Amino acid sequence: MNMNPQEPTAPYGIDPSNPLFNVTWDMDREEGRAVNLMKAARTEQYPEPLVDIPDELRRSALVTSVDTLLNWARKSSVFPLQFGLACCVFEMIATAMSRFDISRFGMEAFRATPRQADLMIVAGTVTWKMAVPLRRLFDQMSEPKWVISMGVCATSGGPYYQSYSVVPGVNHIVPVDVYVPGCPPRPDALLYGIMQLHEKVKRYTLTHTPAGQE
Amino acid sequence: MTVAWRGDQFAAAVETFAPGSVAGHNDSDTWVYPSSLAEVAMGLRDRPEFRFDLLSSISAVDYIDHYEVVYHLTSLPRNMKAVLKVRCGEGREEPTLPSVTGVWRGAELQEREAWDLMGIRFEGHPNHKRIMLWEGFPGHPLRKDFVTYSQSVIDPEQAAAE
Numbered sequence: 001m002n003m004n005p006q007e008p009t010a011p012y013g014i015d016p017s018n019p020l021f022n023v024t025w026d027m028d029r030e031e032g033r034a035v036n037l038m039k040a041a042r043t044e045q046y047p048e049p050l051v052d053i054p055d056e057l058r059r060s061a062l063v064t065s066v067d068t069l070l071n072w073a074r075k076s077s078v079f080p081l082q083f084g085l086a087c088c089v090f091e092m093i094a095t096a097m098s099r100f101d102i103s104r105f106g107m108e109a110f111r112a113t114p115r116q117a118d119l120m121i122v123a124g125t126v127t128w129k130m131a132v133p134l135r136r137l138f139d140q141m142s143e144p145k146w147v148i149s150m151g152v153c154a155t156s157g158g159p160y161y162q163s164y165s166v167v168p169g170v171n172h173i174v175p176v177d178v179y180v181p182g183c184p185p186r187p188d189a190l191l192y193g194i195m196q197l198h199e200k201v202k203r204y205t206l207t208h209t210p211a212g213q214e
Numbered sequence: 215m216t217v218a219w220r221g222d223q224f225a226a227a228v229e230t231f232a233p234g235s236v237a238g239h240n241d242s243d244t245w246v247y248p249s250s251l252a253e254v255a256m257g258l259r260d261r262p263e264f265r266f267d268l269l270s271s272i273s274a275v276d277y278i279d280h281y282e283v284v285y286h287l288t289s290l291p292r293n294m295k296a297v298l299k300v301r302c303g304e305g306r307e308e309p310t311l312p313s314v315t316g317v318w319r320g321a322e323l324q325e326r327e328a329w330d331l332m333g334i335r336f337e338g339h340p341n342h343k344r345i346m347l348w349e350g351f352p353g354h355p356l357r358k359d360f361v362t363y364s365q366s367v368i369d370p371e372q373a374a375a376e
């Protein structure tokens with residue numbers, strides 16, 4: 001059997017004038033190419049974006065207070081992107097509902113468009129086919145932007161580790177700030193992850209580590 | 215309760231309208247030859263004693279020395295069900311069957327799935343391409359000889375050259 005990705009060829013025994021086929025085939029082929037390229041290129045993991053804590057003496061009082069104000073504002077109004085991929089998303093939905101109430105953290109506005117979102121909660125199994133749109137959504141988010149990997153699927157592939165279709169960790173596709181383990185993590189775990197992200201956001205400074213850089 | 219056909223009775227009933235089509239049966243299942251699948255399927259859907267108007271599922275099985283496709287049929291008017299099996303020739307090369315999309319329209323997506331994951335070809339299918347994996351995926355992953363890990367690692371140079 002052929003072990004290497006194939007150039008998408010016209011499928012077997014098909015009538016090219018069939019509208020079912022000829023309307024979508026070009027899109028299918030483009031998608032197949034993009035997925036194969038991404039699968040071939042993304043073999044390394046992104047390191048976690050680390051925040052280095054600068055020497056207190058080198059920070060001027062003005063910059064420090066601007067940082068504090070800016071980071072307080074940022075951490076208190078993180079807008080998550082609506083991005084559910086598999087079973088984990090129901091725990092994310094539960095987190096947003098009244099019992100756990102994510103709006104206590106200034107996050108009740110789940111945005112349906114990446115351009116209005118700061119935080120991508122990757123909730124669920126990331127397949128290679130979904131990796132291309134995932135990266136595109138991440139690129140469309142405005143800076144500063146953060147990523148939480150929710151559940152073992154997004155973190156490492158989880159139950160589908162070494163599967164033929166699942167990305168072995170979403171950190172091959174985008175840099176991840178906080179990993180929340182669990183299958184699925186309870187809403188409290190996700191909230192704890194969000195609080196950890198808040199702690200991280202508080203430590204960015206304008207001079208050393210601007211927020212949201214890859 | 216939906217009544218399940220017994221294999222021997224179902225085989226005899228199929229033989230009455232399509233002589234020579236039955237390849238064998240056991241307690242619950244009936245095997246027919248690929249060459250007579252179209253005729254049998256049409257008869258099972260349209261004849262008043264069957265009226266199998268719903269194709270519940272199509273599954274493909276890899277028996278290593280051959281492939282087999284299983285059709286689960288349900289008759290809503292007569293409230294009964296039956297299992298029809300077709301063996302796709304001998305060996306592992308290019309298992310091929312006639313498509314039943316002309317008989318049950320709902321077979322279309324399921325036959326695409328059988329093609330995508332098991333590599334069974336369906337002659338006369340109107341839109342014969344992958345359904346869940348992407349175009350250009352190497353091989354058919356539910357086959358027994360698909361080695362998951364080595365095949366999911368792609369040589370970057372090779373992919374860049376394409």
Ligand code: SF4
Nearest residue numbers: 087088151153183184
């Ligand atoms: S980690 Fe578990 S609950 Fe979450 S998407 Fe994966 S399988 Fe589903």
